[in-house]
Amino acid sequence: MKKTILAALLCGLAGASLAQQAKVDPAAVEAAVKGMWAKAGPEWASSITPDETMKVCSETRNAPSAAEFEKIVAREKATVVFPADGNVMGDWKKGEIVASRGTGGQFTDTPDTYRGGNCYACHQLAAKEVSYGTLGPSLLGYGKARNFSQEEAKVAYAKIYNPQGVLACSQMPRFGHWKFLSEEQIKDAVAFLFHPDSPVNK
């Protein structure tokens, strides 16, 4: 019960401001999508036909019911693949690059374009970087605030890999789930958050 209440509260937090929802014919939306992306190749399948989780998040405007919330969390949590050796900490210096770069995956990019996590687009991280967005919470001093705990680092790895395994309909991309970032890049990002020498913790 307590869990359900918590889930409902979290839903509320995740939910976008609710404008008045007009009745819509799903077939009309699908026709518009098909027409708009008529020439998109198979590599764009996840845009043209979003998965079940995205469908629920879209329809509920990121405020799923408590039951849906738990279903999504369970399903998405199960997708997380931890490094085989259990070590989630990579190179924080490389992690800084992952956090800074916002390239890759755009229709004007090539498959070779470096894929960045673009963390700074939405989060504050190192104090020295003043060009940060505010769509996500500030992560300044993240590892230090958690006493550089390795257990917490694992939680962060899972969160970057698939944020919806923690918070259903989180606005954050499922970086590991979609293989947008490699395991190594996610480890580097975790190190950027958790290494005592990282500017995030200075």
Add this chain to the structure above:
Amino acid sequence: MKRTRGKWAAFGLAVAAVALAAGMAPGMAQQDDAEKEIERYRAMINDPMANPGFLFVDRGEALWSQKRGAKNVSLETCDLGEGAGKLEGAYAKLPRYFKDADKVMDLEQRLLWCMKTVQDLDTADVLKRRFGSPSNTSDLQDLVAFIANKSSGMKYQPQLDHPKEKEMLAVGEALFYRRGGSQDFSCSTCHGESGKRIRLQGLPDFSKPGKDARETMGSWPTYRVSQSQLRTMQHRLWDCYRQMRHPAPEFGSDGITALTVYMVKMGEGGEITVPSIKR
């Protein structure tokens, strides 16, 4: 030549972003310098005579009256919703339902329709140049600049009486919240709340009617300094989908029109002052 040049509202953000992108970020002294620089830049581009967007307006005016296509006629009998050839206020009521085509069209869709039906023009080349570059002009950009400018000083009046207009609004709203792709993004990811920013760029809230939507819609089309081009909302949405890691949307597709209907509804009453000038 009659054209409308308005005042410049809500300019600060774009200018601040230019200044900050140029490395004039914090530190108190730096902040003062940045503000002075922003003031200087604002004053400089506050002069409509200095806005290169009006070159596109002029080219659009010439294109509007130029005889083209198999029928060798101009577009001057094209009905943009207010009657054949009537340009004043037409943009303020677009997108809207057109009986002859039996569909809701935005300005670009309507122009392409007129090129085909009025002029019998092969639009392949026009579509190839749908977005201009410094080395390649775009007829569609030029025409949109010219026609939108004829609504400068007016307010957006969303047309929602016809059932197909109502349906397009509902589809546009659904598309606004539709998540997907390799980043799970929807339009609402960035434009669903007030007062948010990506890096240092302020993000207009399009989840509800209000100042953000009114000012944003009222300032497109715009001359983008960083691209040396006049850009339309059609291009802005194409660029949004690029940044969202979705596929490139087809030019003049109904999905883009539906989103535009939704955005115009959120921006209802917004005063049109175009072409504006932005970063």
